[in-house]
Amino acid sequence: MHALLDGGRRQIDHLFPGFAAELVAGGAARADTGEGVHGFLEGRCKVLVDGMEVISATRPFLEAHLRRRVWALGNVRPVSGGAHGLVFTGDRVSGVRCSGPGESRDPAGGSSCDEDVLAADLVVDATGRGSRIGAWLSEGGWPEPGLRRMSVDLGYATALFRRPPEASGVTVAQSLTTLPDGRIRLSTLGRVEGEDRWIALVAGYADDRPGRTSAEFKLRCQQDPAAPFHELAEDGEPIGEPFLYRHPDNRRRDFHRLDRFPAGLVAVGDALASFNPVYGQGMSSAAMHAACLAAHLATRPSPHEPAWPYFRRARAVVDDAWQTSALNDLKMPHVMEPRPRGFAVASRISDVILRASVTDPVTNLRLMEVTHMLAPASTLLRPGTVLRAAWAVRGQGAVRS
Known part of the structure; x- marks a missing residue:
């Protein structure tokens, strides 16, 4: 389940004009917060407010459209392969060690082909929460950024349903309920591309994680006090079994705390910070990191200086998103992380x-x-x-x- 937040939609539309309209033309659902987007707290529907748009679509659909727009840029050349390390020249990163186009890394640890080097003036690490940037910096004699982890032990399931659009008065719905022990349950649903298709998510923490069958998924929806989820369980026809996911922890890499860093290297997206996915911040955060990088490059920075101005801009985005998700996660009794002052x-x-x-x-x-x-x-x-x-x-x- 993924609904593109309005902050992310605006940033992507700025980078790729008409992107949201293209998604809607392809079948994605667009809803205004004053009409089709409903939030529920303990079963009570929140008062509706105008002013923001939400795009509801599956992640593969959204990402395929975004990838196609990127590949259509005249100065972009896609290369398929695997990145295995950074190339350093003096005090800067000058390229990436990678497998050749179309080749793959041997799972046993060796390379299935002779390694190539892609030379670069700027290397952008967008390899996700599992990024090896710390190890690669260390291999080049540079300090690793501190990696902060907040254990949240989240489990969530996503399922597709077929139901007529008129079966519900909402396009996107989110429900938040609190269990007697203080942990929360979260449910989300949205209409997506494809004929009469809806996607739904149910989430819980620690031993309250959802089960893996359609019957268990429907029961979870029936237990939710918000009406749209009861209706989904009653009139929705499951399309296959649910998909289960685990999110053990939130992560952020504190590049801004380093006293030494090579020129020619930045990190974006989950390689910079990975948040609790139930808050839907990941895609929008990545879009904002791209905007921060665009603003930095517009100043024509020296290629021989570390990109500290970019990291300062991106830190503001990360701090806000981290504060939103971490504050809510720290409220739950099973999260055994130190509580900050205040x-x-x-x-x-x-x-x-x-x-x-x-x-x-x-x-x-x-x-x-x-x-x-x-x-x-x-x-x-x-x-x-x-x-x-x-x-x-x-x-x-x-x-x-």
């Missing part, structure tokens, strides 16, 4: 804002702008926002002691 206050404010978003449109709009990566997380800590949220919760007649 966590109790921030957690309390977060709870109040989330509850206020059910009935107060202004609070929900500000929360949605942060969720969609259109505004910094600090927006929600402004005194006016906090006071308004507290007043809205009081009006609900549910003030916590």
Whole structure:
């Protein structure tokens, strides 16, 4: 399940004009937050607010369209192979060691062909959360960036269903519920490309992970207090069995803390930071990293200087996304990570804002702008926002002691 957040959609549309319209023309579903996108908290539908768009599509569909737009650029030459290390010349990275085009790396550890070198003025590591950039830097005599991990032990299942579009009044729905022990369950569904096709996700933590059969998936939907998931279980026809995934931890590489770094090298996407996937930040974060890199390159930086300005720009994106996901993950009792200073206050404010978003449109709009990566997380800590949220919760007649 993947819904492209509005922050990411805007960035990709800026880089590739008409991209969102192309997705919709190909069958993806587009919904406005004021109409087809519904959020639920403990079964209660949040007040709708206008101003943001969500694109719902499967990841292979979205990525195939994006890849095709990239390959269509006149100055792009795709090369198929495997990257095995960096090439250093003095104080800069000057290329990548890789297998030849069309060749593959021997799983036993050897190379199936003589290694080639792709020379480069700038190497961009976009190899994901399993990136070996730290080891490659170490091999060249450079310090490794610190790798922070936050164990969350998330399990989630995704399933495809066939159902008529008119079976539900929503295009995208997300439901958040809290178990008696304080852990959360999250469910998401959305209409996607293909005739009458929907995709749904159910997620839980530690031993509350979903099962692997369609019957177990439907039961999880039936247990969700939000109506769209009951309806999916009743009128949806499963297309195959669910796919199960594990997300053991969130990760970020702190390049900004290094005192030495070679020129000619940057990292983007999950190679820079990998977040809890249930918050949908990954694709949008990667698009914003690309925008940060574009802004950096527009200054015509020296190829002989480390890309510190880029890493500073990208850090702001990572910090915001990390704060959003980490704050929620640290609330759960099974997450045995140290709580940062001020966590109790921030957690309390977060709870109040989330509850206020059910009935107060202004609070929900500000929360949605942060969720969609259109505004910094600090927006929600402004005194006016906090006071308004507290007043809205009081009006609900549910003030916590």
